[in-house]
Amino acid sequence: xxxxxxxxxxxxxxxxxxxxxxxxxxALGLSVIFGVMRxxxxxxxxxxxxxxYLAWMGFEYLQVSPMLSLxxxxxxxxxxxxxxxxxxxxxxxxxxxxxxxxxxxxxxILLVNGCLAIAGPDSRSIQMESQFDSYDLGPLVFDAxxxxxxxxxxxxxxxxWLFFTRTRTGKSIRAAADNNMGALVVGLDVRRLYAFxxxxxxxxxxxxxxxMITIIxxxxxxxxxxxxxxxxxxxxxxxxxxxxxLMGGLLIGVSEAVAGLLLQPSLKSMVSFGIxxxxxxxxxxxxxxxxxx
Amino acid sequence: xxxIRRLTDGVPSRALWALxxxxxxxxxxxxxxxxxxxxxLILILYFAFVGQAWNIMMGFAGQLSLGHALxxxxxxxxxxxxxxxxxLGPWAGVFVAVAAAAAAGAIVGYLGFRFSLAxxxxxxxxxxxxxxxxLAFDHWEWAxxxxxxxxxxxxxxxxxxxxxxxxxxxxxxxxxxxGAFILCRALLESRLGRYWLAIREDAEAAxxxxxxxxxxxxxxxxxxxxxxxxxxxxxxFYYNNLFPETAFAMGRSIEITLAPIIGGLGTLFxxxxxxxxxxxxxxxxxxxxxxxxVPGMKQIFYGLALLVIVIYRxxxxxxWLAGRLGIGERRP
Numbered sequence: 343x344x345x346x347x348x349x350x351x352x353x354x355x356x357x358x359x360x361x362x363x364x365x366x367x368x369a370l371g372l373s374v375i376f377g378v379m380r381x382x383x384x385x386x387x388x389x390x391x392x393x394x395y396l397a398w399m400g401f402e403y404l405q406v407s408p409m410l411s412l413x414x415x416x417x418x419x420x421x422x423x424x425x426x427x428x429x430x431x432x433x434x435x436x437x438x439x440x441x442x443x444x445x446x447x448x449x450x451i452l453l454v455n456g457c458l459a460i461a462g463p464d465s466r467s468i469q470m471e472s473q474f475d476s477y478d479l480g481p482l483v484f485d486a487x488x489x490x491x492x493x494x495x496x497x498x499x500x501x502x503w504l505f506f507t508r509t510r511t512g513k514s515i516r517a518a519a520d521n522n523m524g525a526l527v528v529g530l531d532v533r534r535l536y537a538f539x540x541x542x543x544x545x546x547x548x549x550x551x552x553x554m555i556t557i558i559x560x561x562x563x564x565x566x567x568x569x570x571x572x573x574x575x576x577x578x579x580x581x582x583x584x585x586x587x588l589m590g591g592l593l594i595g596v597s598e599a600v601a602g603l604l605l606q607p608s609l610k611s612m613v614s615f616g617i618x619x620x621x622x623x624x625x626x627x628x629x630x631x632x633x634x635x
Numbered sequence: 636x637x638x639i640r641r642l643t644d645g646v647p648s649r650a651l652w653a654l655x656x657x658x659x660x661x662x663x664x665x666x667x668x669x670x671x672x673x674x675x676l677i678l679i680l681y682f683a684f685v686g687q688a689w690n691i692m693m694g695f696a697g698q699l700s701l702g703h704a705l706x707x708x709x710x711x712x713x714x715x716x717x718x719x720x721x722x723l724g725p726w727a728g729v730f731v732a733v734a735a736a737a738a739a740g741a742i743v744g745y746l747g748f749r750f751s752l753a754x755x756x757x758x759x760x761x762x763x764x765x766x767x768x769x770l771a772f773d774h775w776e777w778a779x780x781x782x783x784x785x786x787x788x789x790x791x792x793x794x795x796x797x798x799x800x801x802x803x804x805x806x807x808x809x810x811x812x813x814g815a816f817i818l819c820r821a822l823l824e825s826r827l828g829r830y831w832l833a834i835r836e837d838a839e840a841a842x843x844x845x846x847x848x849x850x851x852x853x854x855x856x857x858x859x860x861x862x863x864x865x866x867x868x869x870x871x872f873y874y875n876n877l878f879p880e881t882a883f884a885m886g887r888s889i890e891i892t893l894a895p896i897i898g899g900l901g902t903l904f905x906x907x908x909x910x911x912x913x914x915x916x917x918x919x920x921x922x923x924x925x926x927x928x929v930p931g932m933k934q935i936f937y938g939l940a941l942l943v944i945v946i947y948r949x950x951x952x953x954x955w956l957a958g959r960l961g962i963g964e965r966r967p
Contacts, residue, residue, distance in 0.1 A: 382755050430946075437949065439754050440699060444896055444945045447889065451938030455931030463930060562931070566885060570766065573759055612770040615763045622760050623750050 349481055354599040356482055362595020363492040364553045366588035367499055368568070369575035371546030374502075377582030378519040378539040379435055381442055385450035387568025389544055393419065393551020394560040395457050398466045401555075408468065409494065412552040416545040423544025427537040435536065450565070458562040467559035491553040498549050499588055502542070506584070515539050519582075547572075571611075574618045580631025589630055593617070642820050661809055665802055673801055677873075679914045680808040681866065686894035686906030687815040688862035693892070694901035695819075695828065696855035697835030699754060702743070702761030703863050703891045705768055706736040708882035710864025711871030712778055715786055718796070720777070725797045729868050733861045739764075740860025741853060748852045753838075762885060769883030783878040786871070797872040804873045811865060812907075819903055822858075831855060835901070863891070897944055899951025908953040916940050 579590025
């Protein structure tokens with residue numbers, strides 16, 4: 343073990359942690375939607391890729407940095423998610439899983455091929471002036487863009503936590519998630535809350551997309567991979583648990599970075615799937631999930 | 636004779652006649668269809684067959700697998716690899732292929748069922764194993780790695796080594812599809828089939844009345860994986876190439892699930908009807924999208940079609956169609 347190796351390991355871990363925070367935000371959207379209405383959003387990665395494309399377009403055609411277009415994208419996605427839940431998904435709540443799967447698969451196919459039709463198959467990325475800036479912390483070097491994206495992701499997750507613990511709507515949503523019947527009995531408009539939840543979940547993943555485009559180029563074909571990645575993260579962290587989604591994001595981000603360093607970059611998702619299999623078998627409620635949930 | 640009587644018991648005679656006419660039509664179809672027509676029919680039969688195989692696990696026993704590409708890919712790779720490296724003909728290799736896939740199915744199934752994963756969790760376990768295997772094959776030299784495994788294309792017909800044109804593969808897949816159909820009918824009529832339906836409807840209640848739940852689920856996944864491996868072997872020798880990227884792709888797994896879901900989960904005709912509808916739509920959309928010169932147009936049509944079907948016929952096309960035709964194969 344040379345100090346060179348330790349340094350590159352520390353570098354990989356820190357890079358993985360930063361990417362992992364954005365992963366966590368993405369997974370948070372999936373976790374919130376599942377935790378509240380027990381609908382598995384098989385179009386999650388596709389929604390994020392749409393967010394990445396919107397941020398890219400904002401930058402390419404309007405010269406707006408993704409950090410500035412992020413609130414707009416999040417608001418748009420909230421509205422779209424709300425509408426999507428109200429129109430398409432609502433009738434499918436409580437239906438067999440394979441029907442929900444097929445519905446969201448159809449939505450996913452439409453989204454990803456819509457991107458393909460509009461933006462083409464080429465890889466798109468953002469070249470900002472701050473692209474090569476970095477911060478030094480002792481011997482470690484942090485990419486400025488990655489650090490900013492990670493901080494923004496944490497800030498948004500913090501806002502979400504405030505929303506769910508401090509606001510009336512947020513608390514009502516949690517009540518409906520804990521006890522659907524009870525929520526109906528005390529007069530909560532559960533259908534509206536569900537639509538609100540889907541909107542919040544979509545806004546999360548849209549915001550994650552706007553951050554992700556600053557660190558990774560986008561192609562339509564990435565969408566399915568992101569859906570899988572989001573699943574891996576929330577299952578590892580614990581479906582329905584907010585802390586779990588964030589911690590799962592960090593864990594997978596770090597494991598990817600370290601596997602890329604120690605093994606081969608192409609083997610990095612093998613490690614993630616290995617972790618997923620282990621967690622499913624040994625602790626199916628996830629690392630941070632409540633048992634029996 | 637007794638077996639035939641048991642299989643046809645309670646089936647109206649006009650339905651039997653219709654099936655007979657359909658079989659004869661499929662047997663003589665190559666003489667009437669052109670090259671293109673035959674290739675479409677081959678595709679339909681392929682999806683009907685793998686759909687039937689998947690349906691045993693999900694439609695009958697209620698276990699959602701989204702990783703069936705694992706079994707198809709494994710079957711194809713084993714048979715093609717044995718042929719490629721050791722010259723072992725596919726008629727012998729197929730046994731190894733089926734055994735390998737059945738073993739993989741048993742491992743995935745045992746881990747999933749033993750740790751009582753259900754629904755989405757079980758589906759994710761199947762995806763994870765399939766993806767894990769894809770990445771492993773990507774880096775496995777014997778199987779050609781990510782560069783793929785290629786079988787020599789030979790125009791001479793050699794049935795013993797499965798070398799030949801579309802006609803050979805047409806009759807093979809027809810035999811498989813017919814065989815799977817009869818097998819599924821027999822399974823549904825058996826005690827095991829009743830156990831599966833009981834488990835699908837309520838596993839806990841089934842357990843309580845003494846159904847050996849774990850064993851029945853295991854049998855379902857092993858049969859389903861074994862049949863899917865047959866499709867994989869057929870696929871490998873029909874197309875003569877294998878890539879981990881496509882053989883184990885999640886898209887391949889999803890493709891396998893669509894015909895039975897669209898056609899009608901748990902029904903015998905569902906996978907067939909679904910295969911006809913989806914393949915037919917796919918061909919129509921391929922033609923239609925050529926007018927647009929936009930990438931992804933075919934898939935957009937396809938997505939819209941899926942959306943319309945799942946909204947208006949969530950239980951599948953066949954149960955509705957059968958009702959309209961007055962045949963009424965209810966979902967058993």
